[in-house]
Amino acid sequence: MLYVSHAPDEAARLADHLVVLDGGRVLAQGSLAETLARLDLPIRLGEEAGVVPEAEVAERDAHWQLSRVDFPGGCFWTRDAGHPVGARVRVRVLARDVSLALERSPNTSILNALPAIVEAIGADEHPALALVRLRLGPAPCSPGSPGAPSRRWGSSPAVR
Secondary structure, eight states, X not given: OOOOOOOHHHHHHHOSEEEEEETTEEEEEEEHHHHHTXXXXXXXXXXXXXXXOEEEXXXXXXXXXXXXXXXXXXXXXXXXXXXXXXXXXXXXXXXXXXXXXXXXXXXXXXXXXXXXXXXXXXXXXXXXXXXXXXXEOOOOOOSSOOOOXXXXXXXXXXXX
């Protein structure tokens, strides 16, 4: 089936293969994950830039409504969408939801920390932003939900 869309969320949800056109010419084609990760294409998604790794639901935490999803580069916790353990899912990770750090910090609200290597840095639509392509290596996946970050801080608004 051929489906034409300019909506990134729609493509992330429906597409397995993307064909990037510019002026009626094919600039690139490939799997959804590979094509969205390319920085050399004129795909400017702004706030919608991101990747869509294929993953498997490995664990669910009903209390915090989180799911741990495993993928070839590691695992991370995300909002529970109700998929059963073992289900294959696509998880959309927006660039704006990713933070980069040179070392792990225990005093943060960041729930997932994955070791990665910066492979490329490209320009974004806004001069203060950059697009970064990361290569994730095998990261250990520990069972057990980390819970909400507020739980770690005692849920107190006075904490500094």
